[in-house]
Amino acid sequence: MNVLLTMIFALNLSLTSGIETRFYKNDGVRIIEETDLNAWIGNFAFGLNYSLFHPETSMAFQSRLGILKGFIETHNDNVLLRVGTAYTTFGRGLLLYTAKDDVLKMDRFVNGLYLEVSKGVTLIKAIGGISKVYIDHKLQEDSTSLLIGADMTLNVIEGVQLGGSILDSRDVKGFNTNYYSVRSDIGSGNFAFYFEFGARTGYNKTILAEKNGYADYLSVSYSTESFGAVAEFRDYWLFGEEYGIPPTLNKSGIYLNDAMDERALALTLNFAPSDFYTVNLNLSRLYSTGYFGPKSELNEVNFQNQLQGESRFAEFDLNYLKITGGNVAIGVGNREEIDPQIDFGFRTAGLEWELYFSNRKRDDDGVKYTDRDVALTLGFLENYDVTFTLQDRSGDLTNRWSNVEFKGQIFDNFSLILTVGSMRGDFICSGGICRYEPEFDGVIVKAVIVF
Numbered sequence: 001m002n003v004l005l006t007m008i009f010a011l012n013l014s015l016t017s018g019i020e021t022r023f024y025k026n027d028g029v030r031i032i033e034e035t036d037l038n039a040w041i042g043n044f045a046f047g048l049n050y051s052l053f054h055p056e057t058s059m060a061f062q063s064r065l066g067i068l069k070g071f072i073e074t075h076n077d078n079v080l081l082r083v084g085t086a087y088t089t090f091g092r093g094l095l096l097y098t099a100k101d102d103v104l105k106m107d108r109f110v111n112g113l114y115l116e117v118s119k120g121v122t123l124i125k126a127i128g129g130i131s132k133v134y135i136d137h138k139l140q141e142d143s144t145s146l147l148i149g150a151d152m153t154l155n156v157i158e159g160v161q162l163g164g165s166i167l168d169s170r171d172v173k174g175f176n177t178n179y180y181s182v183r184s185d186i187g188s189g190n191f192a193f194y195f196e197f198g199a200r201t202g203y204n205k206t207i208l209a210e211k212n213g214y215a216d217y218l219s220v221s222y223s224t225e226s227f228g229a230v231a232e233f234r235d236y237w238l239f240g241e242e243y244g245i246p247p248t249l250n251k252s253g254i255y256l257n258d259a260m261d262e263r264a265l266a267l268t269l270n271f272a273p274s275d276f277y278t279v280n281l282n283l284s285r286l287y288s289t290g291y292f293g294p295k296s297e298l299n300e301v302n303f304q305n306q307l308q309g310e311s312r313f314a315e316f317d318l319n320y321l322k323i324t325g326g327n328v329a330i331g332v333g334n335r336e337e338i339d340p341q342i343d344f345g346f347r348t349a350g351l352e353w354e355l356y357f358s359n360r361k362r363d364d365d366g367v368k369y370t371d372r373d374v375a376l377t378l379g380f381l382e383n384y385d386v387t388f389t390l391q392d393r394s395g396d397l398t399n400r401w402s403n404v405e406f407k408g409q410i411f412d413n414f415s416l417i418l419t420v421g422s423m424r425g426d427f428i429c430s431g432g433i434c435r436y437e438p439e440f441d442g443v444i445v446k447a448v449i450v451f
Contacts, residue, residue, distance in 0.1 A: 014038045018448040025442040028056035032137055034068075046072045049085070053137045062138050069109065078119050086114035088125055090151040090165040090244070094198040094215050095179045096127075097245040097431075104430040107134040110147055121155040131169070131243060136435055142205065145171045147243060149179075161185040169243060175203035177242075181215075194219040198239065198246075206240055206260055207292070213238035215259070217247055228270035236262045238292060245431040250284040250300045252321060253429040257328045261292035280304040288325070296325030312346035330427050330434065337362040345377075352379030369395035371424065383409035391424045399424070401439070417446040 017035040024030075033052040039045065049069035055062050071084030087109055090096040098108045112129015128148040133140040149167035156162055167179040183196035198215040214237045221230040232249050236259040239246070246259050249266040256262050266284040273279075280302070287297040301320040307313060319339040327333050338361050345354035354377040361370045372392045379385040384407065391401040403421025410416055425439035 011039045011041050013451075015451045016448070017450075018446070020444065020446045022056065022440070023443040023445075024056060024440070030054065030056040043076055044072075044074050046070075047085075055138075064137075064139075069111070078117060080114075080116040082114040083112075085109050085111055086127060086129070088114065088127055088151075090125070090149065090167070091163060091181055091183045091196050092194070092217055092247060093245045093431075094196055094217065094239075095165050095167045095181050095244045096147070096149055096151075097243070101430050101433075104428060104433055104435060105136045106430070106433060108132070112147075123153040124150065125152075126150040135433065142171070142242065145169045145243075159187045167243065171205075175205070177202040177204070179243075190222050190224055192219075192221045192223075200239060204238065204240065205242060206258065207238070211238055213240065213260075215239040215246055223270075226272045228268075230266075230268040232264075232266040232268075234262070234264045236260065241432055245433070248286075248432045250286060250298060251282055251302050251319075252298075252300060253431055254286075254298060254323075254326075254329050254434065255432040256286055256288045256296045256298060256323075256326070257293045259432060261288045261290070263287055263289070276308050278304075278306045278308075280306075293328060294325050296323070296328070298323045298326070298329075311348070313344070315341075315343040317341040317343075330429075332364045335362065335364050350380070352385070353377070354379070367396045369393055369397040389421075389423075393424070401441075413450050415448045417444075419444040 015035070015037050017033070019031070019033040022030040031052060031054040035050040036047065037050075038047040047070060048067055050066070051064055051068040053062065053064040069085035071082050071086065073080060073082035075081070087098045087100075088096065089098065098110055100107050109132050110127055110129040111132060112127065115124075115126040117124045126149070129146070130143075131145045131147050132143050147167060147169050149165065151163065151165040153161055153163040162184055164182045165180070169177045169179075177200060179198065179200045181196055181198035184194070186193040194217075196217045200213040202210055204211045204213065214235075216235050218233045219230060222228070232247070234247060234249055236246060238261065239259055241255065241259045248255060249264040264284065264286040266282070269281045271279040281304075282300070282302040284300045285298070288295055299322045301318075303318040305316045307315070317340070319341070321335065321337050321339075323329065323332070323335045325333060326335055339358060341356070341358040343354070343356045345352065347353075356373070356375040356377075358373045359370065362368070370393070372394075373389065375387055375389040377385055377387040387405045387407075389403050389405070393399045401422040401424050403419055403423055405417065405419040407417050408415065420443050422441040423439065425437055427434050428437050
């Protein structure tokens, strides 16, 4: 008994609890709550995740209440063994990518076994269990597949890494898919080179047939203190993004057709002529050959200027996007938009002011409209700020939204965000996955407690 009490008092504990409640003006309440409890002592650790999801609709099957994730693990200098929930990524994510994305509200993880062995120049990761994917806190259809996979990284010599991955998936209907990849990561001086090639065999859930698929991703970069350049290329042929998230190569985070038939080129340039001024330029082009689905293409340009001083900053962005045949990606056949943005802030007399303005002109299949956003933020007492936002839509479509948001670190362990008013809806994309965030009118309360 004394030994047990001694162990309990020796435990290191951490707790994070966050709750978001949306009160809709018309009707309905959505509640999202997640609490993470972690404990560790010596080489042992365990954690639990309690989740509550009460949707504002009548989709009772999406409601959730109880333990969603949990794990027990032990580790030493060379080996980590975890039983329960695990996150990991193989290479650049062609085969397997499990992580949380707060922008997309996506949570991808595996419930099962996870093993990591590091010895000398070799790192081996192995995972086996049931795949789980939540997007906007809703369990996706393909969340019962059994995954078994392994990844190895070998540090051949200084600056040279070789690696490879294998992944096997089997769903409840018995359909089996096998994935393979090899990669190289080479760095020398100011230059870096990365190449990964992936292949898949067996059943393809997108085309509902057995068909081989391939993917390759190439990145070449050069960097100095004041200049950086990255050139990227990818080619996905009947490969898809079932358990991985292959790089999209565009800042909008869009796949044209779920990485099934896409080629892309991208160039990123970064200039930093001084400590106070930086310039970034991103160019990308995606296109589908039409082998799977209709032909489509995406062209994107992002130009960013940043000026940072001791008491003020300014940023000017100019974004251009043109999509042809984008029904699969965003539900619109043709989209062309230009979006200049200005962000300016300064500090005076203990107050921080920030003014943001954007004027996005968009043409969706001949429907032309302009979205203007104006946001004024006032920061005070170091840990508090209030933002007033006005959103206006004019042209073939018209509407107006406005809201005020308060953010504050009330105590060292307690933060609060309160939003009152209305917000425009739009597609949100990240890592090739997109979801529609509908318009909102009401009150949102977010609170986070950390111990």
